[in-house]
Amino acid sequence: MCPLWRGVAAVSLCLTPLLAHADEAPPDSLPASTQVQRQPGPLPALDWDAPVFCGNLGARRVRFQCNEVTRSCLVADDAELDGNGNPLNGELSRVHPVCPAGLLGVERLRGYTFTQAVAESPPGWVRDERNRVMQFNFDTHRRIWIGGGWSPAWFPGQGFESSGEAEFGGRIDFPDDDLQNMNRLHLLEGRLDPGQGYFGATALTWDLSHVYPTAPLRFTTFFGKPRRYDVTLNIGAFVEAGHVESFSKGTPQTWVTVLAAEPTLDILRSKDLESYLRIRGGPALEHDSIGSQYLFGVEGGLDAEDILDRDGFHRLFLEANVARIWGLENSAPVSRLQTEAGYEVIVLAVNDQPLSAVFEGRAGWRNDLVSQPAGWDWGGYAGLRFSFWAPARRNATLVREAR
Amino acid sequence: MLAALLISAALAAGDPCEAMSASGPIVTCFDPGNRLALGAALAGVDESGATSGALLLEGGLRIRKSRESRTHDHTSWSKEYDFVDAELLHEPDTRWQGRVVAFDGLFLRHLDEGFILLPTPHPTRLPFPFDIAVTTRLGTLEQDAHGNQELEVGRAGLLLDIARDPTGMSRAALGPSLAFGIERLVNQPTTFLVQPLTGGTLLLRRESFNGLWRAELRVDAGWSLPLPRGAPGPRGRAEGSIERVLFAVNDEPVALRLSATDTYAKDVGNDARVGLGLLAAYDL
Numbered sequence: 001m002c003p004l005w006r007g008v009a010a011v012s013l014c015l016t017p018l019l020a021h022a023d024e025a026p027p028d029s030l031p032a033s034t035q036v037q038r039q040p041g042p043l044p045a046l047d048w049d050a051p052v053f054c055g056n057l058g059a060r061r062v063r064f065q066c067n068e069v070t071r072s073c074l075v076a077d078d079a080e081l082d083g084n085g086n087p088l089n090g091e092l093s094r095v096h097p098v099c100p101a102g103l104l105g106v107e108r109l110r111g112y113t114f115t116q117a118v119a120e121s122p123p124g125w126v127r128d129e130r131n132r133v134m135q136f137n138f139d140t141h142r143r144i145w146i147g148g149g150w151s152p153a154w155f156p157g158q159g160f161e162s163s164g165e166a167e168f169g170g171r172i173d174f175p176d177d178d179l180q181n182m183n184r185l186h187l188l189e190g191r192l193d194p195g196q197g198y199f200g201a202t203a204l205t206w207d208l209s210h211v212y213p214t215a216p217l218r219f220t221t222f223f224g225k226p227r228r229y230d231v232t233l234n235i236g237a238f239v240e241a242g243h244v245e246s247f248s249k250g251t252p253q254t255w256v257t258v259l260a261a262e263p264t265l266d267i268l269r270s271k272d273l274e275s276y277l278r279i280r281g282g283p284a285l286e287h288d289s290i291g292s293q294y295l296f297g298v299e300g301g302l303d304a305e306d307i308l309d310r311d312g313f314h315r316l317f318l319e320a321n322v323a324r325i326w327g328l329e330n331s332a333p334v335s336r337l338q339t340e341a342g343y344e345v346i347v348l349a350v351n352d353q354p355l356s357a358v359f360e361g362r363a364g365w366r367n368d369l370v371s372q373p374a375g376w377d378w379g380g381y382a383g384l385r386f387s388f389w390a391p392a393r394r395n396a397t398l399v400r401e402a403r
Numbered sequence: 404m405l406a407a408l409l410i411s412a413a414l415a416a417g418d419p420c421e422a423m424s425a426s427g428p429i430v431t432c433f434d435p436g437n438r439l440a441l442g443a444a445l446a447g448v449d450e451s452g453a454t455s456g457a458l459l460l461e462g463g464l465r466i467r468k469s470r471e472s473r474t475h476d477h478t479s480w481s482k483e484y485d486f487v488d489a490e491l492l493h494e495p496d497t498r499w500q501g502r503v504v505a506f507d508g509l510f511l512r513h514l515d516e517g518f519i520l521l522p523t524p525h526p527t528r529l530p531f532p533f534d535i536a537v538t539t540r541l542g543t544l545e546q547d548a549h550g551n552q553e554l555e556v557g558r559a560g561l562l563l564d565i566a567r568d569p570t571g572m573s574r575a576a577l578g579p580s581l582a583f584g585i586e587r588l589v590n591q592p593t594t595f596l597v598q599p600l601t602g603g604t605l606l607l608r609r610e611s612f613n614g615l616w617r618a619e620l621r622v623d624a625g626w627s628l629p630l631p632r633g634a635p636g637p638r639g640r641a642e643g644s645i646e647r648v649l650f651a652v653n654d655e656p657v658a659l660r661l662s663a664t665d666t667y668a669k670d671v672g673n674d675a676r677v678g679l680g681l682l683a684a685y686d687l
Contacts, residue, residue, distance in 0.1 A: 218426065220651040222615055226431045228424040 042401040046120035054099040074117035124392020126399040135352040141173035143390040149383015156375030163195020182273035197249035203242030234266035250371025260284035277304040297325030334368040430654040433614035436467030444680020451672040459678040463488035477515040505542030513569040533563040555584035560604040574608035601626040636669030
């Protein structure tokens with residue numbers, strides 16, 4: 001019996017002895033005389049969401065997907081092709097792992113049209129006409145990266161300096177099933193600038209955006225007719241542990257934010273919680289290497305991130321941190337402002353791992369360094385970043401034709 | 404789900420304490436007799452003729468209950484409790500002053516048709532248009548800006564309430580009271596104060612059915628006898644307030660509160676203050 005699949009009205013390809021009698025072909029083969037047409041324009045792709053069956057077209061191993069309503073089948077090679085269109089050895093990657101053998105009965109095949117296609121590919125992936133698969137959608141919120149570039153900067157008392165910078169980090173964003181929570185983990189994010197004698201990194205940052213089913217704050221007024229005003233407060237959390245800033249020029253000095261815990265308020269955010277603008281603030285425990293002492297302070301910030309396009313190629317980011325720390329011996333409270341804003345664009349991918357260009361501007365004010373007078377510092381960064389992992393985004397779409 | 408059903412049922416029944424808006428249901432009634440409250444106000448203070456501005460903080464826990472008598476028909480009991488009813492006043496360049504009442508209770512017996520039975524050979528029932536209440540106040544600690552302190556250990560009164568409202572939303576009660584306290588004035592020996600049923604208590608109250616309005620006046624006054632020495636003299640305190648719920652936050656009311664207090668003691672003088680501010684409550 002041929003199973004019918006709901007939704008796609010696909011016709012399964014069932015083994016049948018009748019076909020073998022008709023064209024003396026193996027039970028799971030189409031007859032060699034079958035005409036496979038090529039439509040003008042890009043080749044269509046098998047549908048990832050519909051069942052796919054495998055068989056033989058003459059000597060070629062092929063993948064089938066048939067539609068009983070339109071009485072048509074898409075037929076794709078079950079292998080990558082060389083430049084002459086001949087199948088290469090090896091199995092196709094990024095296809096459904098299960099491809100049951102099957103074929104329409106002779107009577108059912110009669111009258112069907114067969115169209116040349118490329119094999120199916122999962123969301124975020126696409127095939128060219130040689131059936132080679134490639135990723136075109138990247139989740140920059142799930143990756144490990146390293147990079148390097150040019151980092152000019154101006155510091156009070158030191159003037160302009162130009163040097164090279166290396167950057168690194170890891171990030172994993174994971175929502176829960178019903179997208180009520182988005183957890184964001186940043187692991188070992190930082191940068192190293194030997195020319196400026198700077199090393200800064202954070203061991204772990206975790207933050208949470210939460211979707212409240214009802215407004216957490218609602219006002220009712222009782223002037224005349226009672227009226228209700230709902231206030232949406234998207235309150236979340238932010239924890240930073242092990243943030244190190246080390247300066248080796250002049251008197252070596254290291255500041256460590258041992259732990260900072262801050263409630264957050266999302267001011268703007270996308271429905272998928274991938275893009276956001278938020279403020280945060282809370283207590284922090286810091287350690288200063290000069291006085292070798294632990295200090296309490298208050299930290300806050302403004303963070304924003306926006307994925308500009310559906311495929312994750314363009315990313316804007318902004319991070320502004322303020323801190324005020326009390327308790328230094330013989331010293332006024334420490335103040336610190338650090339901001340950086342930038343743009344990242346994916347330029348190309350190597351083995352489906354994206355290489356992106358990063359452009360960043362930085363500004364800050366601080367009075368916590370022994371070797372640097374209090375004042376503003378300015379800087380920038382332009383470099384390349386190579387990312388590992390970076391799977392397709394969770395909202396990646398299917399592509400139904402070859403590129 | 405259950406809450407939604409209850410709200411739907413209430414709306415279907417035309418509950419006057421529920422209204423519907425585009426954002427969802429609105430609670431439109433509050434119970435000023437059952438709440439945890441905290442307020443802040445700007446106050447004007449008059450201390451023996453000297454006036455100044457001050458910050459006034461008020462708060463306390465109030466519980467009010469009533470139930471039918473388990474043993475007598477047409478009879479019900481009302482109980483009102485105030486726990487840690489406090490007001491603190493801060494004037495610039497002076498110490499904090501204030502007053503805290505640890506416990507204030509009122510126990511009222513209500514008869515649907517009150518009467519007095521005359522035990523004559525043929526007993527006669529005479530109409531009696533009052534409810535009978537007992538009020539007790541324990542642990543009232545007060546300190547003024549000069550450092551004078553008074554601890555009223557206890558006060559009890561027997562009140563006749565002509566409002567006859569078992570819900571407690573209305574009161575018009577008056578009756579004699581007795582009290583015992585300890586007074587310690589700056590640079591003076593401690594004195595015990597006794598009001599051996601030489602005092603009286605007046606209690607007036609009116610609340611709107613939806614709790615948006617509330618007005619109350621209480622006067623405790625009488626003739627105090629200082630022990631072991633001193634001359635008897637008048638002593639009293641009147642406190643009144645009017646509240647109007649302006650808005651609610653998450654269905655908890657925030658009211659505009661106008662309050663006034665006047666305290667008189669023969670050996671201390673007259674102190675008065677008027678405050679206007681906001682009172683936030685958590686309905687219990």
